[in-house]
Amino acid sequence: xxxxxxxxxxxxxxxxxxxxxxxxxxxxxxxxxxxxxxxxxxxxxxxxxxxxxxxxxxxxxxxxxxxxxxxxxxxxxxxxxxxxxxxxxxxxxxxxxxxxxxxxxxxxxxxxxxxxxxxxxxxxxxxxxxxxxxxxxxxxxxxxxxxxxxxxxxxxxxxxxxxxxxxxxxxxxxxxxxxxxxxxxxxxxxx
Amino acid sequence: xxxxxxxxxxxxxxxxxxxxxxxxxxxxxxxxxxxxxxxxxxxxxxxxxxxxxxxxxxxxxxxxxxxxxxxxxxxxxxxxxxxxxxxxxxxxxxxxxxxxxxxxxxxxxxxxxxxxxxxxxxxxxxxxxxxxxxxxxxxxxxxxxxxxxxxxxxxxxxxxxxxxxxxxxxxxxxxxxxxxxxxxxxxxxxxxxxxxxxxxxxxxxxxxxxxxxxxxxxxxxxxxxxxxxxxxxxxxxxxxxxxxxxxxxxxxxxxxxxxxxxxxxxxxxxxxxxxxxxxxxxxxxxxxxxxxxxxxxxxxxxxxxxxxxxxxxxxxxxxxxxxxxxxxxxxxxxxxxxxxxxxxxxxxxxxxxxxxxxxxxxxxxxxxxxxxxxxxxxxxxxxxxxxxxxxxxxxxxxxxxxxxxxxxxxxxxxxxxxxxxxxxxxxxxxxxxxxxxxxxxxxxxxxxxxxxxxxxxxxxxxxxxxxxxxxxxxxxxxxxxxxxxxxxxxxxxxxxxxxxxxxxxxxxxxxxxxxxxxxxxxxxxxxxxxxxxxxxxxxxxxxxxxxxxxxxxxxxxxxxx
Numbered sequence: 137x138x139x140x141x142x143x144x145x146x147x148x149x150x151x152x153x154x155x156x157x158x159x160x161x162x163x164x165x166x167x168x169x170x171x172x173x174x175x176x177x178x179x180x181x182x183x184x185x186x187x188x189x190x191x192x193x194x195x196x197x198x199x200x201x202x203x204x205x206x207x208x209x210x211x212x213x214x215x216x217x218x219x220x221x222x223x224x225x226x227x228x229x230x231x232x233x234x235x236x237x238x239x240x241x242x243x244x245x246x247x248x249x250x251x252x253x254x255x256x257x258x259x260x261x262x263x264x265x266x267x268x269x270x271x272x273x274x275x276x277x278x279x280x281x282x283x284x285x286x287x288x289x290x291x292x293x294x295x296x297x298x299x300x301x302x303x304x305x306x307x308x309x310x311x312x313x314x315x316x317x318x319x320x321x322x323x324x325x326x327x
Numbered sequence: 328x329x330x331x332x333x334x335x336x337x338x339x340x341x342x343x344x345x346x347x348x349x350x351x352x353x354x355x356x357x358x359x360x361x362x363x364x365x366x367x368x369x370x371x372x373x374x375x376x377x378x379x380x381x382x383x384x385x386x387x388x389x390x391x392x393x394x395x396x397x398x399x400x401x402x403x404x405x406x407x408x409x410x411x412x413x414x415x416x417x418x419x420x421x422x423x424x425x426x427x428x429x430x431x432x433x434x435x436x437x438x439x440x441x442x443x444x445x446x447x448x449x450x451x452x453x454x455x456x457x458x459x460x461x462x463x464x465x466x467x468x469x470x471x472x473x474x475x476x477x478x479x480x481x482x483x484x485x486x487x488x489x490x491x492x493x494x495x496x497x498x499x500x501x502x503x504x505x506x507x508x509x510x511x512x513x514x515x516x517x518x519x520x521x522x523x524x525x526x527x528x529x530x531x532x533x534x535x536x537x538x539x540x541x542x543x544x545x546x547x548x549x550x551x552x553x554x555x556x557x558x559x560x561x562x563x564x565x566x567x568x569x570x571x572x573x574x575x576x577x578x579x580x581x582x583x584x585x586x587x588x589x590x591x592x593x594x595x596x597x598x599x600x601x602x603x604x605x606x607x608x609x610x611x612x613x614x615x616x617x618x619x620x621x622x623x624x625x626x627x628x629x630x631x632x633x634x635x636x637x638x639x640x641x642x643x644x645x646x647x648x649x650x651x652x653x654x655x656x657x658x659x660x661x662x663x664x665x666x667x668x669x670x671x672x673x674x675x676x677x678x679x680x681x682x683x684x685x686x687x688x689x690x691x692x693x694x695x696x697x698x699x700x701x702x703x704x705x706x707x708x709x710x711x712x713x714x715x716x717x718x719x720x721x722x723x724x725x726x727x728x729x730x731x732x733x734x735x736x737x738x739x740x741x742x743x744x745x746x747x748x749x750x751x752x753x754x755x756x757x758x759x760x761x762x763x764x765x766x767x768x769x770x771x772x773x774x775x776x777x778x779x780x781x782x783x784x785x786x787x788x789x790x791x792x793x794x795x796x797x798x799x800x801x802x803x804x805x806x807x808x809x810x811x812x813x814x815x816x817x818x819x820x821x822x823x824x825x826x827x828x829x830x831x832x833x834x835x836x837x838x839x840x841x842x843x844x845x846x847x848x849x850x851x852x853x854x855x856x857x858x859x860x861x862x863x864x865x866x867x868x869x870x871x872x873x874x875x876x877x878x879x880x881x882x883x884x885x886x887x888x
Contacts, residue, residue, distance in 0.1 A: 140390070140495075144397035146378040147496060148468075151503060152405070154370075155554075156464035159508065163515045163550040167525040170516075175525045177543050177573070179533065186533040189543050191522050191572035194535040201536065205649070214421075214530065214542050215448035216567035218646050220676040220797030222775035224637045224878055226887040228645060228677075232638055257645035260570030260674045266649035308332050310578025311652035320536055 180317065188317050193265040199242070199282045201320045202267070202275050205254050206235055209262035217262045232256045243278040266313035269301045279323070289326065296322055330628065330654040333582075337658060338621070340586055341593050345613060348590060349597025355505045356478050356498065356598070363505050371504050378496065385491030388829025391479055392822060394495040395472060399439050402468055406461040407435035410453070419454035420529035421544075426452065429806035436810045438462050440817035441469035441560060441699055443669055443792035444809060446801040448566030450544040455527060462562060463551045467507050470558030470591075473701030474502035476821050477595065480705050481602040483828030484729050487836045492828055506591070507558060514587060515553035522576035525549040548573060556587035559699040561669030561792045569659070569672040570648055581651055581672060585659055588668045592697040595704050603729055607847040612707055615855050616665075619696045623661045623685045630681035631657045637882045646674030657682060660793075664689040667699035669792030676771070676779065676795040680882060683795070684875035687782050690789035691752065692863040693745060699790060702817075705824045709741040711846070712827070714858045716741075718844055718851075728846060730836040737830060740823035747819035748788040749866045751812045755784045756870065764804035770797030773888030774878040781874055787812035 167175040178190040188194050193204045195211045209217035221228035236251040252271045254264075276297065280290050300319045303312050354361040375382050386394065409416070410431035414424045426434070430446055437444040438461070449458065475498040482492045519525050524545045531543040548564040552574050555562055569575040575584055593613065600609020631653055634641040647656045656673035663670055664686035675683060689696055695706040712728060716738050719726030726733040759765030759780045769776045779795040786793055787809040794800075800809065845851060 140394040141397050143378055143380060143496060144394065144401050147374065147380070147499070148398065148401050148405070150374050150377055151468055152460060152464050154374075155467040155503065155508065156460040159511070160459050160463060160547045160550040163512065163519075164525050164527065164547055166516060167519040167549065171519045174522045175519050175549075176528065177524050177526075177531055177545050178522050179531060179543070186531060188533050188535055188541065189572075191576050192541070192543060193572075194537070194541060195539065196537060198537055211535075211541065213450075214544050215451040216565055216571050217448075218567065218570070218674045218677070218796065220674055220770050220795070221645065222676055222771040222778075222795075222797070222878075223635055223643070223679050223683075224773055224775055224882050224887050225771055229638050229887050232640060232645075253640060253642060254644040254647075254649050256640070257643060257647075259644070259648050260646040260672070260677075261565075261567035261572060261648065263567070263572055264648050264650075265572055268649060304329065305578040308329065308336065309582050310650050310655060313649045317536070324536070 180321065182321065190315065190318065191265055192263045194317055196316065196320065199278060201323065202272060202279065202316050203242070204316045205264050205267055206256075206258045207262040207264070208258040211263060213263055218260045219258050243275050244281075245274060249274070265315050265317060267316055269297065269312050269314055272297045272314045272319065292326055293323070296326065333654055334624065334658065337582070337585060338617070341589055344590055345594045345597050348594035349609070350601065352506060352594060352598040353601040355501050357602070361505070363509060367504050367509070371500055374500050374504070375496075380494075380496045382494060382497050384494055386494055387490040388479070388483070388492055388825045388832070391492050391495045392825045395475065395821070398499070399472060402465055403435045403439045406438055406465055407431050409457045409461040410434060413454040413457045416454065416456050418456035418459070418527065421450070421454070423452055423454050429803045430801055433806035433810045436813050437792065438465035438560075438562060439469055440790055440813045441473055441558070441667070441702065442787060442790040442813045442816070443555065443560045443562030444787055444794070444813065445562055445792070446806055449563055450546070450565050455546055458551060458564060459547055463554065466551065466554040466558050466560045466562070467503055467511075470507055470560065470700045471499045471502035473559075473699055474506070475499050475701070476824060477701035477705050480708060480824055480828040481599060483832040484731070485603055486832045487834065489832050490829070492832060507554065510557050511550070511554040514557060514583070515549045517583065518549040518553055518580060521580040522573070523549040523552060523580070524573050544573070555670060556584045556668070557591065559588070559592060559666050559668045561663065563670060569670050570674065575672055578650055578655070581655055581659075585655075585662055588662050588666045588670070589697050591700050592666055592703045595701070599704060605847055611847055611852050612704070612711070615852055615859075616696045616707070618856065619692070619859070620661065620665055623665065623689055623696075624658065627657045627661050627682040627685045628654065630679045630685075633679065635679060635882060636885045637887050643677065643679070646677030648673065660686050661689065663793055664791060665694070665696035665698070667694040667703060667789060667791045669786065671793055674796060675782070675793060676797040680775070680778070680875040680878040683778060683782070684871060686793070687778070687785055687875070688863065688867065688871065690785045690791045691749070691867045692859055693748060694789045694791060695859065702790065702820065706744065706820060709744040709820070709824065710855060710859050712737055712741040713745065714851070714855045715844065715846065717858060718854055722844070724842065724844065727837065727844065730839065731831055731834045732837070737827050740827045744820040744823045745862060748816045751788040751815050752781070752784045753866070753870060755808050755812060756781045759784070759808070764802065768799045768802060768805060770799070771888070774874050774881065775888070778874040778878065781870060783809060784812055788816040790816045
């Protein structure tokens with residue numbers, strides 16, 4: 137009978153090597169081989185420059201762009217952050233009211249417009265790359281007027297939003313959404 | 328409607344996979360031949376040879392326990408030491424500093440006890456090396472430890488007139504080599520295909536479309552996220568956990584991550600049924616767990632979609648991601664709290680009071696609704712023993728379970744296992760709310776503040792690890808107290824359950840007779856549910872009524888704090 141103390145040390149070393157070194161290295165190797173784009177952060181390159189990640193949201197203050205959701209960390213990714221404000225928080229109540237008013241004013245919408253929930257609240261990661269399709273359409277008028285679009289261009293913009301609308305995966309999982317960064321990248325290319 | 332379809336898909340998949348995986352695990356742990364023997368058999372044998380383990384050696388419960396404790400102790404030491412020295416060690420491209428002693432203590436205990444409570448945010452506090460060789464390894468090993476305890480308990484319940492409960496090292500190795508590692512490999516690669524990062528490069532700097540600098544954090548995330556979901560661990564690679572787009576990028580990754588939360592704990596009920604030679608008893612335990620899960624899901628979904636008169640919003644998206652929406656956030660919060668996993672895809676702190684309470688109550692029931700790997704089922708067996716005992720008292724017979732007499736020793740041990748975590752939750756919450764150290768950590772005022780503190784101690788004591796993250800717990804006060812809770816929640820259950828295993832193994836099996844109290848029918852199911860709910864309800868109702876219940880009532884009068 138061996139002392140369990142020594143067996144414990146040896147087996148811990150063996151498993152540390154197996155699950156802490158071999159396993160992550162093997163996964164990294166295979167991932168870099170088969171899915172290099174995804175494994176390295178799904179980076180968006182424009183003219184050879186890294187301009188963001190497809191999966192990570194960005195701040196858009198410029199009225200020429202579609203706005204992202206509010207973020208508790210202002211889309212700072214290190215570290216990710218949420219407001220963690222609760223369901224009876226006075227500060228959250230004020231923020232929700234202000235964001236609704238700001239969204240309506242910024243997009244020149246009628247005062248009684250129902251602002252989609254996600255534009256009045258901050259996401260859990262502070263990096264949510266998506267907004268709902270409704271929110272995208274509500275921002276369309278503002279973008280057309282700032283960019284001085286013609287009726288034909290407006291039509292194209294509408295099609296662009298439709299093109300970027302992802303429905304529930306396989307028709308059932310998750311919610312319909314629009315990736316703001318991808319949409320804005322294409323928006324810059326719209327003639 | 329879409330909520331209903333997603334729920335059906337989710338619950339249906341659990342029911343479907345339980346017998347498949349359950350049967351496989353039975354073969355693995357009883358040493359029979361199975362499909363992965365030819366693939367990884369050499370690895371299992373290699374580990375025995377390297378460590379000098381005699382796989383035929385049988386251990387009594389004390390030796391089994393001592394082996395486990397040494398193993399966990401050294402695991403703790405490694406994670407603790409890594410954090411205190413990571414600044415000087417390699418694989419630290421983000422140049423994070425050494426952790427404070429209390430954070431290192433908390434994190435090391437947290438990961439060795441399968442809790443994965445995190446007082447820190449991974450991307451800015453832990454080096455790649457610490458995450459991989461420290462935290463990632465314990466994700467496997469703490470889950471395997473849970474497996475081992477359960478397997479020993481099963482052997483104790485089914486063997487008769489013996490001391491031996493099998494071999495801790497063998498059970499541990501099989502859990503890693505044949506169950507956790509293969510599942511993690513497949514799942515990690517799937518996650519990368521969805522967009523989860525897996526690289527050793529340093530963080531990437533990008534210039535946003537508006538010309539602002541943004542740092543994109545990277546790292547070997549997929550390999551760790553796979554095992555944190557499968558192993559009922561829950562400790563995120565990134566601070567936002569599975570709400571982070573790099574940790575859970577798509578609705579499909581979300582669905583499978585949710586399934587991974589519950590797959591092994593659910594399947595173990597089937598393994599248990601096979602072990603004790605009565606599939607029906609396994610399904611009865613599964614049924615009890617599923618009923619409690621469904622009730623929690625229903626209540627949470629209703630509460631979360633309801634109108635909040637204080638904030639003037641229905642189906643609030645605060646703390647939630649657009650790709651998941653309210654439905655998937657609530658399925659996750661309920662499932663992660665029952666399974667002792669503790670990963671989140673939406674911020675618990677911002678859930679409605681009742682949805683937050685359901686999550687908290689799930690943990691307070693002792694993490695027995697599926698629960699952690701191994702720990703969920705051995706916790707449930709503690710409740711089974713209590714139920715058999717109470718039923719025996721009601722009809723005035725000697726209680727028996729699986730043909731073995733339940734005597735005062737077993738009942739005492741089961742009571743310790745059930746009550747020790749509960750005592751920790753209530754006493755430490757009381758301590759925290761009556762000291763400045765405790766109160767200064769709060770983000771939210773009013774009854775929600777009490778919920779934040781109570782949730783933290785429940786989560787630590789239940790070895791869950793999820794958080795009402797508004798509470799800033801990276802202080803000596805919270806780090807040390809929560810460490811204590813995690814230790815009690817883990818070992819004050821493991822030790823009594825192994826003692827029960829040892830004592831039950833020594834008993835004779837009495838054949839079934841007309842007077843036997845049956846534990847494989849609906850009557851028993853109802854009794855079991857009643858015992859769980861009465862114990863949980865009586866212990867926690869007064870405290871809950873001052874937190875989430877009060878908050879719900881105030882919310883309906885429109886009051887904010």
